[in-house]
Every structure is written in C-alpha cells, then in structure tokens.
Amino acid sequence: MKLSYELLDRIAAEHGSTFYLLDSSRFRQNFEALSAAFRSYYPSTRVAYSYKTNYVPRFCQIIDQLGGFAEVVSSMELTLARRIGVPDEKIFFNGPYKELAYVKSLLEGGGTVNVDSWAELCAIRRMTDGIHGAPFKLGLRCNFDVQDGVLSRLGFDVHGAAFMEAISLIDANPSLALAGLQCHFATRSLACWENRTKGMIGVIDRLFRNRVASFEFVSLGGGMYGRMPPEMMAQFPVPIPEFDDYAVAAAKPFAEFLGGLGKNPSPVLMVEPGTALVADAMRFVCAVHSIKDVRGQSIVTLSGSSYNINPTPNRKNVPITVFSATEGEHLVERANFAGYTCIEGDYLYKGYTGRLSVGDYVVFDDVGSYSVVMKPPFILPNVAILEPDPDGVSYRLIKRRETYEDVFQSYAFA
Known part of the structure; x- marks a missing residue:
C-alpha cells in the first residue's frame, strides 16, 4: 500500500482526521499463504474465516470469493454472511x-451448528424433533486440557458424561447427524496447536475410530499469530510461528493419523483463523493534535485512541510511520502517544523519538484484529474505513464515518 502525506490529507479533508485503511491485497495473500501451508500436508483443508475478529463486509466477501467458509458466533454475523451471499452450507455456527x-434456520438451510453444551443440544433436539428429510448437521465442540494454563469454558469436557450422552442422543435421533468435531483454544503458541491436534486425534x-471416515469435517479452530515485522516479533517472549509451522503441528499429524487408519474418504480439516488473516490487513491513521512536556515526559495527543486499535493491557507497540508536510518542528525523545479520551491509560504508542509537528499523520500498522469490531461509542463514534488503490492516488469508501445520529437513534428521548 503506497501512502503519502498528500493522500492522507486528502482523505482527512473528506472523512475526518482519524480513519482506517484497508488492504485487501494483503488479506488475500494471507488467506492463500495459510491455505497453501496446510494443504501441503493435508490437501482437504478448508479455511473458515472468524467473522468476530473483523466483520468488515469487504473482508467477508473476499473470503467467499476465494472459496473460504464463514465461521460465525452470533445471529448478527450469520445475517451478515447471508447478506453477502454466503450459502448456508458454507456457514459454521459456533459460540x-x-x-x-x-x-433452526441455518440447520434447515444445510448449515452446520457446533453444539457447545448439553442444554443447547437438548433445545435443538426439541426444536427439530419429528422434522423429516435430510438430518440436520451438528458438530460437537470438544474441551480438553491443552496445557496452556487456561481452563477453557468452551465446549463439552470430552472425558465427561455429558459428552457421551450427547453422542448417544444425536445417534438415536433420526433428525440429527453428527457431521464432525470442533475445538477452539485461544492460545496462539505452537505448543497449543500441537496439543490440540493430539487431543482431537x-x-x-x-x-x-470406525466412523471418522463418515465425518464431513474435523475443525481445530483458530488462534494463530499473523505475519509481523521483526521489530514487533521482538516484543513477544516466545518465537512467532509461521503458517508452515502451524501446518506441521496440526495438518501433518492429522494426515498421518488418518493415513494409518486407512480411511478414505477423509473428513475436511477445518481451521478458523481471524487474526492470522486480518491483523496486518488494516492500518489506523490519526493526526497529531498537540505536543507538550509534562514533568519531563513528552506527551503527544492524537486524534485517535487506543480504543481504535484494541486497548488490551499487554498491548505491544505496533510499527508506525509518521507523514509530515515538512520536517517536524519538534524533536521529541521517548514520547508517549496518547489518545483523545480522558482515560489516563489511553496510550497508542510509547517511547517514540523523532521529529513531529501538529498536523502530522501517524499511521499504525497491524490493527486489523479485534479493533473495528470492539471500538465502543465511547466519547466519539467510530471512524471511516477507506481502501486506497495500489497506486496511492485514489481510494474507495468502505465504511463512512459514524455520526451522533448513528449512536443515539435507538434511544428514547421522551
């Protein structure tokens, strides 16, 4: 993506000084690279994009165009998938x-629901009992220890009675079919992927063992690091795996296990990435509002906020680039970039040294994961999303800047 001060200033004049930039080319590259890595070990691998990570319709449409599936966890996301034309049979409903x-609507349309609990399964059985035709496709979410120090709350304990009862209930009901198994663990380490694969196997x-060949899928869920520059990798306490590392940890042993069983046909191996595809496919742009010194600490206040880029407590410094009309008039050392809010901890970047001027633009990379979708209407509404053309001259509007009316139209004032 080719950027310049002139392009950013032109966008700001029309859409405000704070906005996101979408990079569909990078998003496509990530999808293709991850798919190729897993398919090199298990050709029947499919990618189901995690809508919750970033449900900008442009990204979801690209996934559908590339042959990917939709992984949704709410009625809102399901409605979005259908709105952009994803057929029900390519939608997995988790959560x-x-x-x-x-x-019920998704099951009737041929989609798949991965059941999270005994109560949910009983509700589905009551809802579908007596309906004739092709059985509805269910998966069971599996929960087991992946030795990451986290007690996951998602899915059935695979060593518990409820899991065995769930299998028996589905098998005994002609309206239901066990189409596959699914798991999801949030830890992104390679060890977690090795352990979740061993657990599912x-x-x-x-x-x-005697019916896996009849499964339509086995899903290992999401939770992968995306590609990132060396300066960002250095801030993590562990090495950052590449896509092929994840594939070796998951697709390779899965293929070897099924090969040992001699199962043919074999189920599709599903992965449900979000961050791995979208993290570096968006940038965040905001303007320098003020530069001041507070008891020896340089504070640069920006027109954006950490709430625009996922304000997690352990937030890393993402790569940034400063665009200036002229050479910055202030030389700042170890400056902290603060957001527009009144929250004391609202910092987007810490420890910047360089020249800056009021009116400069700061571009933050790697902000595509859990940023747009988690921005609350706190103090200000959310900002516009633009997609620059590769030449860096023109751009298209992906989402307009939100307004007062967008935030308050659902309130009753009488």
Missing part, C-alpha cells in the same frame, strides 16, 4: 450462546 430461531481414536 456458547446462540439464538434458537437462527440455529485422541478423541477420534478413542470414540470415533
């Missing part, structure tokens, strides 16, 4: 809470 009317080997 611990699902509105039953949407569950263990479940299949113990309970489904």
Whole structure:
C-alpha cells in the first residue's frame, strides 16, 4: 500500500482526521499463504474465516470469493454472511450462546451448528424433533486440557458424561447427524496447536475410530499469530510461528493419523483463523493534535485512541510511520502517544523519538484484529474505513464515518 502525506490529507479533508485503511491485497495473500501451508500436508483443508475478529463486509466477501467458509458466533454475523451471499452450507455456527430461531434456520438451510453444551443440544433436539428429510448437521465442540494454563469454558469436557450422552442422543435421533468435531483454544503458541491436534486425534481414536471416515469435517479452530515485522516479533517472549509451522503441528499429524487408519474418504480439516488473516490487513491513521512536556515526559495527543486499535493491557507497540508536510518542528525523545479520551491509560504508542509537528499523520500498522469490531461509542463514534488503490492516488469508501445520529437513534428521548 503506497501512502503519502498528500493522500492522507486528502482523505482527512473528506472523512475526518482519524480513519482506517484497508488492504485487501494483503488479506488475500494471507488467506492463500495459510491455505497453501496446510494443504501441503493435508490437501482437504478448508479455511473458515472468524467473522468476530473483523466483520468488515469487504473482508467477508473476499473470503467467499476465494472459496473460504464463514465461521460465525452470533445471529448478527450469520445475517451478515447471508447478506453477502454466503450459502448456508458454507456457514459454521459456533459460540456458547446462540439464538434458537437462527440455529433452526441455518440447520434447515444445510448449515452446520457446533453444539457447545448439553442444554443447547437438548433445545435443538426439541426444536427439530419429528422434522423429516435430510438430518440436520451438528458438530460437537470438544474441551480438553491443552496445557496452556487456561481452563477453557468452551465446549463439552470430552472425558465427561455429558459428552457421551450427547453422542448417544444425536445417534438415536433420526433428525440429527453428527457431521464432525470442533475445538477452539485461544492460545496462539505452537505448543497449543500441537496439543490440540493430539487431543482431537485422541478423541477420534478413542470414540470415533470406525466412523471418522463418515465425518464431513474435523475443525481445530483458530488462534494463530499473523505475519509481523521483526521489530514487533521482538516484543513477544516466545518465537512467532509461521503458517508452515502451524501446518506441521496440526495438518501433518492429522494426515498421518488418518493415513494409518486407512480411511478414505477423509473428513475436511477445518481451521478458523481471524487474526492470522486480518491483523496486518488494516492500518489506523490519526493526526497529531498537540505536543507538550509534562514533568519531563513528552506527551503527544492524537486524534485517535487506543480504543481504535484494541486497548488490551499487554498491548505491544505496533510499527508506525509518521507523514509530515515538512520536517517536524519538534524533536521529541521517548514520547508517549496518547489518545483523545480522558482515560489516563489511553496510550497508542510509547517511547517514540523523532521529529513531529501538529498536523502530522501517524499511521499504525497491524490493527486489523479485534479493533473495528470492539471500538465502543465511547466519547466519539467510530471512524471511516477507506481502501486506497495500489497506486496511492485514489481510494474507495468502505465504511463512512459514524455520526451522533448513528449512536443515539435507538434511544428514547421522551
């Protein structure tokens, strides 16, 4: 993506001094690279994009165009997938809470629901009992220890009675079919991926050895690091895996296990990435509003906020670039870039040294993951999203800047 002060200033004049830039080319490259890595070990791998990570319709449409699936966790995301034309059979409905009317609608359309609990399964059975035709496709979310120090709350304990009862209930009901198994663990380490793969293979080997060939899918969920520059990698306490590393940890042993069983046909291996595809496919732009010194600390206040780029407590300094009309008039050392809010901890970047002027633009890379979708209407509404053309001359509007009316139209004032 080719950027310049002139392009950023032109966008700011029309859409405000704070905005996101979308890079669809990088998003496509990430999808293709991750798919190729996994398919090199297990050709029947498919990618289901995690809508919750960033549900900008432009990204979701690209996934559908590239042959990917939709992984949704709410009725809102399901409605979005359908709105952009994703057929129900390419939608996987996950999550611990699902509105039953949407569950029924998706099942009737040929989609797949990965059941999270015994209560949810019983509700689905009551809802579908007696309906004739092709059985509705269900998956069971599997929960086991991946030795990451986290007690996951998602899915069935695979060593518990409820899991065995769930299998029996589905098998005994002609309206339901066990189409596959799914798991999801948030930890992005390579060790977690090795352990979740071993765990899923263990479940299949113990309970489904003679029927895995009839499964449509086995999903290992999401939770992968995306590609990042060396200066950002250096801020993590562990090495950052590449896509091929994840594939070796997951797709390779899965293929070897099924090969040892001699199963043919084999189920599709699903992965459900979000961050790995979208993190570096968006940038955040905001303007320098003021530069001051507070008891020896340089504070640069920006027109954006950490709430625009996912304000997690352990936030890393993402790569930044400063665009100036002229050489900056202030030389700042170890400056902290603060947001527009009144929250004391609202910092977007810490420790910047260089020249700056009021009116400069600061561009933050790697902000595509859990940024747009988690920005609250706190103090100011959300900002515009633009997609510059590769030449860096023109751009297209992806989402307009939100207004007062957008935030308050659902309130009653009487």
